[in-house]
Amino acid sequence: MKRRMKATIAYDGTNFSGYQVQPNQRTVQEEIEKVLTVMHKNEKIVQVTASGRTDARVHATGQVLHFDTTLSIPLDRYAHALNVQLPSDIRVVKVEEVASDFHARYNVHGKRYRYIWSCEKVQSPFRRFYATPTNGVTPDVEEMKKAAQYILGTHDFSCFCAANTSVVDKVRTVTALEFEWHGNELHMIITGNGFLYNMVRIIAGTLWEVGIGKRNSAQLKDIVASINRTTAGKTAPPQGLYLETVYYPE
Amino acid sequence: MKRRMKATIAYDGTNFSGYQVQPNQRTVQEEIEKVLTVMHKNEKIVQVTASGRTDARVHATGQVLHFDTTLSIPLDRYAHALNVQLPSDIRVVKVEEVASDFHARYNVHGKRYRYIWSCEKVQSPFRRFYATPTNGVTPDVEEMKKAAQYILGTHDFSCFCAANTSVVDKVRTVTALEFEWHGNELHMIITGNGFLYNMVRIIAGTLWEVGIGKRNSAQLKDIVASINRTTAGKTAPPQGLYLETVYYPE
Structure with a gap:
């Protein structure tokens, strides 16, 4: 059977x-x-x-x-x-x-990702593959939270999508975007109905630039509106990213 | 200079x-x-x-x-x-x-080690090199603590010393031996004035056998008194062990 x-x-x-x-x-x-x-x-x-x-x-x-x-x-x-x-x-x-018609990709209702930065001055050798080192820089998380408000909701997220993608419809909904400190590590937790190629890492990289004062939080409004990848920040490194939960309809 | x-x-x-x-x-x-x-x-x-x-x-x-x-x-x-x-x-x-006469080995006053067991049913792939898996077994830590009382103090620790050692004087002093839960992980923290070859791993392996009921805590008294490696338990695996602190005189 x-x-x-x-x-x-x-x-x-x-x-x-x-x-x-x-x-x-x-x-x-x-x-x-x-x-x-x-x-x-x-x-x-x-x-x-x-x-x-x-x-x-x-x-x-x-x-x-x-x-x-x-x-x-x-x-x-x-x-x-x-x-x-x-x-x-x-x-x-x-x-x-x-059920025999369950499909792990087509039935996805939403996903949650976590991005981790390690803000220790000397990075723990035990975290080198599991978090992105900041070389002791501690970002302004309140500014990052303000910037995150412009990302929440339904938008064409072309600004946060790697250029080399074949996806046509880039409208997605981000339902939650939160920050938590775990000791010296900063976690960004993002939930949405779907994510474009490199979207979480580009959001992480852009909000990081806000956190270190390279951009201000209000700029995020223009970045999202631009529908243009070149307006956003760098793609954050892969080792800080975790696919945490995939949601399906009950 | x-x-x-x-x-x-x-x-x-x-x-x-x-x-x-x-x-x-x-x-x-x-x-x-x-x-x-x-x-x-x-x-x-x-x-x-x-x-x-x-x-x-x-x-x-x-x-x-x-x-x-x-x-x-x-x-x-x-x-x-x-x-x-x-x-x-x-x-x-x-x-x-x-000072020019400081010597990292000869001047050692004491050391602290940590041993970590991961008691999750399915071991996290992120902990495979950093903790010893117990395949979901949760030990009786109260029994391990009772057994630890027989290890505290100054003893000839031949029972906890790997056979292939050239050290003659096997008398050492264990000043503290404690257990802590960190989520699903059990930590054993041991402090002493010096440790014989494989001593922490043999203590960890022996106390683990107490924790899972293979030995009872009172047996530790006889094991320590035996001055004989064959009376103690197995050497616990290396990946759970951390050299945490080396103490020197002020």
Whole structure:
């Protein structure tokens, strides 16, 4: 009997060339498909479909994917069965059985990402792959919060979209954009109904420039209105970014 | 003018074959000596002396070493000058000028280590090199604390010393041995005037066996009295161990 499975996975993006399969590169998708294909006796390649891709060095704590299985492994042992064969930089957190028409990408209702800056003067060697170092610079978070208000809501976010994209409709809705201090680390948590290519990293890079006084918060209004990538700030580095939650309709 | 410098360093032990120089291996000591030697114009190898060695995959947040320098770099820029040349898995936290007879090993007054177990059911991929997984097992910490009472004080700690050691006097004093929960992670923090080879990892491994009911806490009294390594538990894995502080007389 064929069952459709929804898997929630976490991965340390450090040693991956991103999520999506690419020739001659180590990718998250390929590692998972390899394990599933072996589990299914190599009859055919078991393909997995994720909520979307993540770039090289970007992490995930709650990426979601779906695949079809013919195995009779009980649901409560499925995650463990995958984890014993997967490399330790990918962990399956949860496996659920879903309706046969569930689609991890088409059904996405929203996503939440986290971006982390490490503001220690001497960066901890333990955080070098997991946060973006600021070399001791502490930004003005109140200004970053003011700037964030111009990003909330529904806009054409062309200003925050990498130029090399084929997506035509760039209207998205950002429903929440918050900042939290965790010790010396600043977290930006952003939720929306969908994100364009590099959108979170460009928002992080632009708000960072506000935080260090290179731009003022009110400029964000013009940047968003410009519908032009060149008006926004630099793309923040990948290692600070985490795909945290993917939302689906109940 | 020759100055003696005391450096406090942190390192991620994951990609090192330990602290101490070994032929054809990547070690912390060699990386630091390479950078110092280049900074000193390659006139001769600048040797560094640490408080003691750490094994492969063991971490440090407060290892201490000394070396002599003829460079006129101001004290407040010395750490930065080293950090720009060091690999990112070693960071110099602090450099101080000390008396010419300061010795990072001979003058050690005491040390503090931390051992971390990750008790999550599915281990976070982000903690795989930084904590020892328990596969969801949560130990009885109250029993571990009772057992720890038999370790406190001055004893011949042969029971907690790796067999392959050349040290003759195995009497040491453990001044504190505490447990703390940090979320799903259990930390053991141990302080003493000195530690034998693998002593912290054997204590961690033995107390862990108490925590999971494989031994009872009162057995620790006999283990310590036995002066015999074979009575104690397994050596806990290296990636959970951190050298945290080295103490010197004021």
